[in-house]
Amino acid sequence: MYYARGRSVHAVDDVSFDVPAGSTMGLVGESGCGKSATALSVMRMIPPTAGEIVSGSILLQGADVMRMSPKELRRVRGGSIGFIPQDPLSSLNPLMTVGEQVAEVLQAHRNASRSAARRTAIELLDRVGIPKATDRLKDYPHQFSGGMRQRVAIAMAIACDPVVLLADEPTTALDVTMQAQILELLKRLSAENGMAIVLITHDLGVAANMCDSIRVMYAGQIVEEAEVDDFFYRPMTPYARGLMAALPSAAPSTNGRLNVIPGTPPSLADLPAGCRFSARCAHRHTVCQETEQVLTQRDRPGHTARCVGTDRGGWI
Structure with missing residues (x-):
């Protein structure tokens, strides 16, 4: 603190x-x-x-x-x-x-x-x-x-x-x-x-x-953790996917432009009520802005995510 x-x-x-x-x-x-x-x-x-x-x-x-x-x-x-x-x-x-x-x-x-x-x-x-x-x-x-x-x-x-x-x-x-x-x-x-x-x-x-393993941090919290191969082949949270998409690419379809995650991180002195990434997330639902998320085990051993949309039966 x-x-x-x-x-x-x-x-x-x-x-x-x-x-x-x-x-x-x-x-x-x-x-x-x-x-x-x-x-x-x-x-x-x-x-x-x-x-x-x-x-x-x-x-x-x-x-x-x-x-x-x-x-x-x-x-x-x-x-x-x-x-x-x-x-x-x-x-x-x-x-x-x-x-x-x-x-x-x-x-x-x-x-x-x-x-x-x-x-x-x-x-x-x-x-x-x-x-x-x-x-x-x-x-x-x-x-x-x-x-x-x-x-x-x-x-x-x-x-x-x-x-x-x-x-x-x-x-x-x-x-x-x-x-x-x-x-x-x-x-x-x-x-x-x-x-x-x-x-x-x-x-x-x-x-x-x-x-060997990766921890992704956002606004002071770990939002995803996984073994390195599992993470890079299948990132789960929208934030981790955004980081991956922002990597430079030589593919002709990119036209030399970088993808960006819209918006800015929240102020730690004025955090939102729900998911800290919700204001920047294209997949957010009402529950994301109301309920604080916790790290939850995914289907694959050792892979956890702080995102209700990636829960079993979720929409991501």
């Missing part, structure tokens, strides 16, 4: 998921739907002046992160839980060299000596594609391009072989070739170390290539 101008809004509401070891879960949806807020909540990094987690539990290998002391949280953040931020420029310290920042993670969580941390930092920077990694250890973040800063952030996130990696748009600033290399690196780390990955992305192509 966030606080603003004397009001409170539920940026993440009724969100629940499991990410087994060695698997990748994709969290997709429009900007502002709550994806990044979900990741920050898992890390318990919501600033107390801005908001708080009012209920729920966050289990990491059986331990509840919500019950951890500040000391335990410092050990978990960057250690058991790695985090790749969306904007590396604002997350990297402009007053420290890149080498110092990567080494600091290893010294804090692995008790590595200064020389050992430096050697590992070079290996990590080389691993994520930083050319001449040894020479660049003494450079500062402003001396790197946006894509290079993103690689540094990834190196810091994977430095301690985390149990869970929260990747918030990890390839946004990368070119296509480097994007493929980074995604392949993350997949290999997940397979080799049993690392679970929560991948936040706007790119459904990346999600299809990387993920």
Whole structure:
């Protein structure tokens, strides 16, 4: 829950998921739907002046992160839980060299000596594609391009072989070739170390290539969840179908134009009474605007949807 101008809004509401070891879960949806807020909540990094987690539990290998002391949280953040931020420029310290920042993670969580941390930092920077990694250890973040800063952030996130990696748009600033290399690196780390990955992305192509399962968020809620093949072959909710239809296509029938979902997401401070997507949905009925929807199991195992129109006997 966030606080603003004397009001409170539920940026993440009724969100629940499991990410087994060695698997990748994709969290997709429009900007502002709550994806990044979900990741920050898992890390318990919501600033107390801005908001708080009012209920729920966050289990990491059986331990509840919500019950951890500040000391335990410092050990978990960057250690058991790695985090790749969306904007590396604002997350990297402009007053420290890149080498110092990567080494600091290893010294804090692995008790590595200064020389050992430096050697590992070079290996990590080389691993994520930083050319001449040894020479660049003494450079500062402003001396790197946006894509290079993103690689540094990834190196810091994977430095301690985390149990869970929260990747918030990890390839946004990368070119296509480097994007493929980074995604392949993350997949290999997940397979080799049993690392679970929560991948936040706007790119459904990346999600299809990387993920084992998909969660679609809208206005702070998960509106559909399914195994990746099931989701892409048969999305159920009108919102998920709209996201799929908005993908660029080279088909002559599109005439080079993109499909769009009409309207805009509702204000979290003034949510509608029923389905939060109803005002933008071409399939809405009266019941959609009157009754709040819940995630319901579909005919296929593991596929749930928050849409009464997709219930058994529904009209979608």
